[in-house]
Amino acid sequence: MSIYIYGIIDSNDRIDESIKGLNGIPVSYIPYKDISLVISSFNGDIQDITKIKVLEHEDVLDRLMEKFTVLPFRFRTLYNREEDVVSMLKDFYNDFSEDLGRLRNKAEFDIKVIWSGDKIIEEITSDYDRDRDISAGDESRGKLFMEQAYNKYKIDREFEERANICITVIDNFFSRFASEKKLEKLKSKNLLLDAFYLVDKERQGDFKEAFDSLKASSSDLQYLFSGPWPPYNFVRIEYGKD
Amino acid sequence: MLNDTVNSLDLHRAKDITLLEVLDKALNKGVIISGDLIISVADVDLLYVGIRVLLSSIETMESLQGRHIPKRQFK
Numbered sequence: 001m002s003i004y005i006y007g008i009i010d011s012n013d014r015i016d017e018s019i020k021g022l023n024g025i026p027v028s029y030i031p032y033k034d035i036s037l038v039i040s041s042f043n044g045d046i047q048d049i050t051k052i053k054v055l056e057h058e059d060v061l062d063r064l065m066e067k068f069t070v071l072p073f074r075f076r077t078l079y080n081r082e083e084d085v086v087s088m089l090k091d092f093y094n095d096f097s098e099d100l101g102r103l104r105n106k107a108e109f110d111i112k113v114i115w116s117g118d119k120i121i122e123e124i125t126s127d128y129d130r131d132r133d134i135s136a137g138d139e140s141r142g143k144l145f146m147e148q149a150y151n152k153y154k155i156d157r158e159f160e161e162r163a164n165i166c167i168t169v170i171d172n173f174f175s176r177f178a179s180e181k182k183l184e185k186l187k188s189k190n191l192l193l194d195a196f197y198l199v200d201k202e203r204q205g206d207f208k209e210a211f212d213s214l215k216a217s218s219s220d221l222q223y224l225f226s227g228p229w230p231p232y233n234f235v236r237i238e239y240g241k242d
Numbered sequence: 243m244l245n246d247t248v249n250s251l252d253l254h255r256a257k258d259i260t261l262l263e264v265l266d267k268a269l270n271k272g273v274i275i276s277g278d279l280i281i282s283v284a285d286v287d288l289l290y291v292g293i294r295v296l297l298s299s300i301e302t303m304e305s306l307q308g309r310h311i312p313k314r315q316f317k
Contacts, residue, residue: 007273051265058264075268077275088275110263226263232271 004042005077009068072230107228114222117189177207196233
């Protein structure tokens with residue numbers, strides 16, 4: 001029997017032990033000073049891990065978020081002995097406290113912005129082909145190759161410049177509601193922006209309203225909104241990351 | 243809760259996207275503490291876990307339809 005860890009909460013009060021964790025086993029907690037580690041017993045191995053279990057992990061964190069500030073642990077954190085868990089909790093207490101303080105009453109929101117990357121590249125290419133000098137006739141293969149490579153570079157650069165302009169406008173719009181942010185741009189040609197914002201509870205309504213108004217005002221871009229999430233992207237504790 | 247105004251197609255897509263986001267976050271982000279004390283399932287590479295989870299997606303989605311999907315909004 002092992003101990004599965006869901007996260008840390010900013011309270012040492014008794015938690016709602018009707019919350020079910022992995023394999024439907026009720027969660028419990030290990031308090032230390034003013035924080036607690038939320039755990040459940042786990043009996044199984046890697047072969048049993050399915051996405052159902054990932055959802056169970058997330059479901060526990062969601063329930064905890066209703067009452068507490070939560071530091072989510074990465075899925076699959078498992079210890080063999082309770083004394084090791086307690087030892088870890090004591091060793092990292094200061095780190096946990098610091099992160100909990102920074103993240104108190106805040107949640108993560110994700111905004112994905114999709115644009116027609118393929119179409120934009122076509123437009124840029126077509127503009128470029130129209131403008132460039134095609135009068136030159138006999139060109140050597142080497143020269144042609146170099147020219148094509150240079151053209152591709154210029155098209156890519158313009159594509160990225162257009163993306164940056166859009167991203168700056170969108171980010172300026174949302175940043176005013178957030179205390180921290182993480183932006184991942186152009187993860188694919190069509191996924192213009194995958195942005196994560198850390199938003200205080202009091203500003204979450206404003207954040208959502210801002211999203212709705214931006215979405216209503218733009219027809220060229222497609223927006224996806226999700227949240228509130230536990231602050232997965234904003235925890236800073238990574239000890240022994242492999 | 244998912245927004246009531248979205249149609250059923252959007253609702254289905256929203257669930258798919260939510261599930262992918264849950265997988266991405268829970269598998270790739272969050273507190274990591276690993277050391278000598280930890281005996282984790284990490285003996286098997288994380289990527290393996292991720293791939294295995296994702297590969298099982300289509301048929302398992304059926305069984306997820308009646309299941310509580312976290313309270314996200316998609317519009």
